[in-house]
Amino acid sequence: MSIQVHTHITNHIATIAFTSPEHHFMTLELLEAIQAAFSKLARDPQVRVIILTNSSPGYFITHYSLDEINQHMQQVRKIKALTGPLFPVSVRLVMALSKAIVRLDRFPSVRNVIDRAAKYNFIETTLTYARVNRFLQQVRNSQKLVIAAIGGNAQGFGMELAMACDFRVMARGDYYLGQIESLIGLMPGSGGMHSLTRLIGEAKAIELSMLGSRLTADEAEQLGLIYQAVDEAELAEASGQLAEKLARKSPLSLSYIKQGIHKGHKQSFSQALAQDEVAFVDTASTDLAAKAYQNQQASQVGGKTINVAFDHQEASDINEE
Structure with missing residues (x-):
């Protein structure tokens, strides 16, 4: 089964329901499919609220695909060895270039040429990274209200996506919310630390980010990290009720x-x-x-x-x- 992204609109409320067969990891392919749906709904004057959810019960976004990250890092390690102490400057410059280049993504033929030229190159990594973070910025800056209906693990990038939304409703179950990057030698790369700081304060942001602590729905609600913790069977209804309240304003x-x-x-x-x-x-x-x-x-x-x-x-x- 390939990735699937479906949308439907009812009473000014749009739902983007996605699923991925690969352990529900985020990949660039899945992200861009969600982004395409989101962009279309963001332009629809009839839509007032957008709900992001996984259509498979028990899942949201487990975390970003480590396979995809590792594939990109094979090229980056070579650049790091060549540039030595200048590596941070190199990353900064190439990231700035990539952010400028991805503005051309609205022209498919141009993007295809760029992607072919960047294949198996350092800039392929930074282009991917720029596209990933561009989507989070789009969600955060959208004039539409966005609700994350979390029915499973939302860790690493999954948590960052949830925190980019305006509201989070999470089902109780055997899964967690957490910035788990420190557990695998990484750091949150898509704004997780900054979102945590703004939502629950610096001390807790340091604790959760450094320890990689994972929270249940009830723990996250007690911290003020999510709007509401609900039983699993009530997730869709609770998210819908919140969306209805917002859509009336x-x-x-x-x-x-x-x-x-x-x-x-x-x-x-x-x-x-x-x-x-x-x-x-x-x-x-x-x-x-x-x-x-x-x-x-x-x-x-x-x-x-x-x-x-x-x-x-x-x-x-x-x-x-």
């Missing part, structure tokens, strides 16, 4: 919140506030906000308390009002 509002939080930690408070000022005025001046205000006023005139009125707003679809 203003897509513009949630997009601004997502981007503001991601960008704000890099800025001074005054810079972040200046960014928020533009976003607030933009959202407050929409027809959706005006209708929501009118509904809130009508609820209070009708005798509902403020709290009851907000309960109604929470349960209603602001886009359909």
Whole structure:
């Protein structure tokens, strides 16, 4: 059985269900199939929320394929031996070149020429790496809200992908969430350490990354690393319910919140506030906000308390009002 990636859309919620026969490892082939589906949904104005999940029960992304990594490193070891102390500089320069080159991937004929020229070369490794990390950046920066529905091991790159999503719902079972790279002589290469630091703090990020500690769903929930731990049979329903809550809110509002939080930690408070000022005025001046205000006023005139009125707003679809 080859890799499979399927999508379906229901009530503004899109699900990307993927599976891989090779122990559910991530490979470049699987990643780019998921990315193609994600990119199409990201452009669909009817889609408000995207769920990423493995269609095979008991799995998510075990980790990135070590076979694929090792194949690439055979060429890299030769370069490392040749460049000696200049190796880090070499990597930095070739990675910068690769990030520029992969912008041409939207032209298939050009990409084919580049890939043939780079075959069995150092730059083949850096091109692959640039493509892998580009997808995580795409998920993180997408205006759509993204939920990882984790039904199995999410380790190494699997955890990094899950943390690039806005929400994580994980099933309880005999599997784990963890940055396990240190257990096999590596380090997290796709932002895992930085995501952990932002989500649960520096001390815990150091602990989990250095020790390669693996967490159950309940342990991850207690740390605040995931939104919800659920029984295995409830994963699809719980993820769907969360997606429905998000889909009922203003897509513009949630997009601004997502981007503001991601960008704000890099800025001074005054810079972040200046960014928020533009976003607030933009959202407050929409027809959706005006209708929501009118509904809130009508609820209070009708005798509902403020709290009851907000309960109604929470349960209603602001886009359909």
